[in-house]
Amino acid sequence: MDKNTDIGAINSKSQLETILKYIQIGKKEGSDIYQPVCRLPKKGFWCPPTLFTDVAQSNRIVQEEIFGPVLAILTFRTDDEVIEKANNTPFGLSAGVWTDKGSRIFNMTRRLRAGVIWANTFNKFDAASPFGGYKESGFGREGGLHGLLPYLNINA
Amino acid sequence: MANTQSTSRLSVLKTYKLYIGGQFPRTESGRYYVVKNSAGKSIANACLSSRKDLRDAVSAARAAFGGWSGRTAYNRGQILYRMAEVMESRRTEFTDELLHTGSTLREAKKEVDACIDTLIHYAGWCDKYQQLFSAVNPVASSHFNFSVPEPTGVVGIIASQTNALMGLIQTMAPALAGGNTCVIVANSENPLASITLAEALATSDLPGGVVNILTGKVAELLPWMSGHYDVNALVLDPLSDAMLKSTEQEATTNLKRVIRSKTADPLSPYRILDLQEIKTTWHPIENIAGSGAAY
Incomplete structure (x- = not known):
């Protein structure tokens, strides 16, 4: 693998399934999804970098740990607001x-x-x-x- | 004119209540139990706290956590010192409470003195344990990387069931010194000294809600405390093996830290570390070509 690679393969089939499950949950919860057009290798467990916008604090993709290349993006205006949002998970x-x-x-x-x-x-x-x-x-x-x-x- | 003054005065008995959020409510359940002295004579009624009282106490402790942990360490030290000052001025009251539990006067005085000294000891640690337990880490990349202890949060304490006051102070003081807030279940058999302590704390500079004290049955309250999602850690006096096992199972609901200190020394700063989380911060350092030449 190229040493400049930031996002490699997922380490197991079951973890890839967990990540894909969360991506489905994110879609179902009504967030907007963005995935770049990229060619994934045929062999191995791959997931493209995935962004979610229009996300609510209560969404599962915000509250739970996904452990994959998935970013849920929330916005904030003040220091206090971002701290409250960032800390409001278990x-x-x-x-x-x-x-x-x-x-x-x-x-x-x-x-x-x-x-x-x-x-x-x-x-x-x-x-x-x-x-x-x-x-x-x-x-x-x-x-x-x-x-x-x-x-x-x-x-x- | 009728004589309204009676010749013998009726003494005013103290009602022992709970200490939640800086106030002294009765249990919402309306239940009470009889507290007996070592000779088996009834000396008072104490509140038999319910699950709801516990939840109120946890809410109060959580609400107080931001303010207490956000104070400077130096200021927390001042407040612990003040708590000891207020206890010192009530030494005879505490001694009297301990006499009920079967202590001799000499033993009672010794225990009260030791309690006050323990508070003074931990008052001193408030702004020092951080130096002992922090580190600047020598990472192999160009980063400034350091680790510091921070309070775990809301701590549930089952006070020692073997002594009336010292067991409570020994577990409470290191929790407070480290910036945690706590919910304490007092000694069931001898809860009176704990409530008297609450009255002393209420007139010290300790903000309401930082310490909350419940009286009642450990077996009733512990399962709710160990399963509560807003309690971050539990400090347990040695329990029966069966009780400890069920407590540890319940505590996994939100990964509570169940503390059985590895040190027997009640004055060890490791007692503070037991209730701390370590936070590590990374920040890049600009990499100047040929750095080191400036020396």
């Missing part, structure tokens, strides 16, 4: 914020309830960086000091 694995104002970055990253926050970047991982979620996204952290802490007692 999950909190990761979040991202894009803004050119430094103080606003930390205003957002502080208030988002998620275990990993990407600011002006996205989807970065490192073994030295703790990974794991808030709320229903799971227990504990893997990687970094916080991945080690459950196995250690730090003494002065």
Whole structure:
């Protein structure tokens, strides 16, 4: 695969079926769908990048974790509104914020309830960086000091 | 003129009520149970809290969470210190409550002092545990990457059923120091000291709803607490194995953190970490060609 590839294959048939199920749910819930015209390989489990607009907070594609190349797009006008919308789900694995104002970055990253926050970047991982979620996204952290802490007692 | 003054005064008995959202309501159920002292003599009626009282308490705790967790750590420390000050001024009242439970005067005084000292201890930790449990992570790409602890949210606490006050303070103080709000089920047999504590808290600077205290039966309230979708974590005094198992099963509904602290030390800062989530933030660092040359 080309090393510049951002969206590869889905890792299993059952996960592809889960993603396709959510895309159907998104359509049924009345959102507008956009998928680029692109040729998918015949072999393997592929899903084109998919955008949904005209989405409501209560829609399942907003509330639940899809784990696929599907983006549900909501709009906002104020800091408070976007925080309320972003935090209004039972999950909190990761979040991202894009803004050119430094103080606003930390205003957002502080208030988002998620275990990993990407600011002006996205989807970065490192073994030295703790990974794991808030709320229903799971227990504990893997990687970094916080991945080690459950196995250690730090003494002065 | 008739003499309206009686020669012997009737003492005014205190009604022990619940503490929800900074107020002292009776249980909505109208139920009560008799609290006895260690000699088996009835000393008061306490509210027998219902599922609805628990839900009201969780709502109050959730409403208070944004404000409490949003305060500066320094200010939370000041408020915990103030709570200890208010307890100190009511030492005799707390001591009297503990005498009912069978403690000797010496033991009761010792427990009250230890409770106050525990609050002072955690007041000090409020703006320090973050340094201990945060990290700047050495990632292999050009990013500034750091992890900090943040409060888990609304914490349900089943206070120790073996001592009247200390078990409650030991679980409540680290939860509050870390910016959580809590719903506490008091010691069932000896709930009076817990309600007296609530009266002290109400006159400290602790905002209403940050601590909510219910009296009643653990076996009745625990299943509703462990299944409640707006409770983020549970702190349990050792329960029977069967009760612990059903609690952990119920808690999976929303992946509650069920805490049985790995440390026996009641003053350990790990007690604060038990009720924290770790948030990791990534931010790019501009990559200047030949960086390092500036040194």
